[in-house]
Amino acid sequence: MRRIFIQFYLTLVISFIGAIALAGAIYGQVVDKVSDRYLNDIFRATVSLLQTTLSEEPVDQWNARLDTLGLSLPYPIKVEPLDTYELSADNRAALADGDIVMLAETYQFLQRVPETGYMLTLGPVDYLYFLHEIQSFDYLMLGLAALFLGVPAFAWMRPLWRQLMHLKRVARQLGAGNLDARASLPDDSGVAELGSTINTMADNLQSLIQSRRELLDAVSHELRTPIARLRYRLAMLEDGVADDAREAMDRDISSIDRMIEELLLYSRLDQGHDLLHPERLTLWPWLNEVLARHGEDFPQVCYTLRPTPASLHDQQAEVDGFYLERALSNLLRNAARYGQGEVAVTLGCDGQHWWIEVEDNGPGIPEAERERVFEPFVRLDHSRNRRTGGYGLGLAIVRRIMGWHGGQASVQASALGGACFVLRWPVTLPRLHSLVPSVRGDEADEAT
Known part of the structure; x- marks a missing residue:
């Protein structure tokens, strides 16, 4: 959920900031036009008033006279020589023609006093500073607004996310059967x-x-x-x-x-008609009995139970003995049919899972076919003969039985040169009424 929420939140914040920037740009254009026209009118009126008031005074004494007038204006006014500021050629030409020139860096306005070498300077105008500068407080407010956008976004997304995860679990269960x-x-x-x-x-x-x-x-x-x-x-x-x-x-x-x-x-x-009936079964002697029975049925095959740590000889496993024997017998018969007379069985446990391996010295199974052989009614080409027989259901039954045990059946290459089939199931069986073969858990759903 974190990844999707972050993506959605960043999209929302970027859209919000973009909308604010666009609105600010439009507002700035409008305010600039109104402010320029407003300030030009004020400036022209102020210049006209001053020229009328100070017309009888020499230009070089206007600054002193301005101090005695006591004008209450929101910006300073003074008279300065034309060469006081470094101006571009265009601004100098405009100033010589009597136009109003604005210094964008300092927000000052200049106009030449007619027929003199002086100009009237108004500003800096603090009002323009306020219009064109975003203060730190503005940045703070913008950041808080973006932060608070996460609250409604999270409140809207969380129930939707839970519903999507519910649909995902349902889809997985349907896919698992x-x-x-x-x-x-x-x-x-x-x-x-x-x-x-x-x-x-x-x-x-x-x-x-x-x-x-x-x-x-x-x-x-x-x-x-x-x-x-x-x-x-x-x-x-x-x-x-x-x-x-x-x-x-x-x-x-x-x-x-x-x-x-x-x-x-x-x-x-x-269909799940036969749910498991688990029992505590000591696997080591049980395996010996199963191999002994198959040795009688296939006397030409050498069945070997590989040495197992003594700690496992008396250890019991929770299994359905009837179905586990059916799965193991299917593998032992396959090994006898396709092998070259040698079958090895290994019992193991790592504290969390039990496993039984059945290996043979036959031709083996190509890696590309190792999943396909567990599908119902699938037989590899080399098995379709009178000697081996089979209907393509044995391995499908094996995988289904292990699925009901909460485990799995797989095949890999054997050290004997043939195939190695592995039955693997957890030490503690899952709740039987909720088991579905080959179901995979949703542990990572909420953390994705």
């Missing part, structure tokens, strides 16, 4: 129309995504019934079907069944 987020602004707000537009957009998005989810759920559920019938009828087939054909059919049915299961799981996680 929380489609229930809505803007709530007073009717007289300057950005009420923007808030209403955001709400309308969110309603439309929610409706479209809900329709997609309902369709996905309906199709997935409906497919399970014919798949179950196929499996039942396959079991009832007579011996006329060859064993290899029966096994192939059973594998295909199992593959479709697993795909539907992943679709349903991803849909539930995407």
